[in-house]
Amino acid sequence: MRRTLTEVLCDSVLLMIKTQGYHWNVVGPLFVPIHEMTERLYRDLFEAIDALAERIRALGQIAPLSVTDMISQAHLTEEETIRDAHGMIEQLIHDNESLARRLRETAALASRHGDGATEDLMNARMAKHEEAVWMLKAIATS
Numbered sequence: 074m075r076r077t078l079t080e081v082l083c084d085s086v087l088l089m090i091k092t093q094g095y096h097w098n099v100v101g102p103l104f105v106p107i108h109e110m111t112e113r114l115y116r117d118l119f120e121a122i123d124a125l126a127e128r129i130r131a132l133g134q135i136a137p138l139s140v141t142d143m144i145s146q147a148h149l150t151e152e153e154t155i156r157d158a159h160g161m162i163e164q165l166i167h168d169n170e171s172l173a174r175r176l177r178e179t180a181a182l183a184s185r186h187g188d189g190a191t192e193d194l195m196n197a198r199m200a201k202h203e204e205a206v207w208m209l210k211a212i213a214t215s
Contacts, residue, residue, distance in 0.1 A: 075134045076146075077179045078191065081198075082125040083137060083147035084175060088168050089118035091152045095161040103158040106212050114165075114205055121198055128194055148175065162213045166206055173202040 096111035126136040137143045144151065149168050156164060180195035 075129065075132060077175075077182055078125065078129055078132070079134070079137060080146055080148060081172070081175055081179055081195070082122060082129065083143040084149045084172050085118055085122050085125060085198075086140075086143050087147045087149045087151060088172060089115050089122060091149075091168065092118065092165065094152055095156075095165065098155065099158050099161060101158045103162075103212065107158055107161065110208060110212065111165075117201060121201070124194060125198075128191060132188075132191075159213065162209050166209045166213070169202045169205045169209065173199050173206065176202065 092111050092115040096108055096115060099107045099111070129136045137146065149171060152164070176195045176199035180192045180199065183189070183191035183195060
């Protein structure tokens with residue numbers, strides 16, 4: 074359980090960094106909607122990361138201490154290319170869908186272990202990522 078929760082935390086950190094990088098670097102006619110949406114998304118992720126790390130600590134485990142440690146435990150990958158606005162949206166859709174799936178799996182695992190607090194946290198985060206996907210897809214059709 075601890076490993077799965079830590080992986081969710083690490084994926085969330087990478088997604089926050091990627092989202093903020095897109096926020097800083099988006100250009101073109103979709104600048105305003107992407108710039109505004111990515112700011113909302115990375116701010117939400119920042120708060121979520123703290124809640125996830127605190128849940129890990131509440132379960133008696135150590136949260137990752139270094140970026141290297143987080144990257145090694147994440148399933149998502151760092152951004153290494155400059156994308157156009159549509160490429161940024163597509164990548165964010167993919168990453169949010171991936172994280173929503175991992176959150177669903179972690180919620181089910183928490184349920185099987187009788188850990189309602191972790192299950193609730195995972196379900197709440199899953200809803201946020203599913204909402205992000207919906208909103209990103211709406212922009213992608215612009």
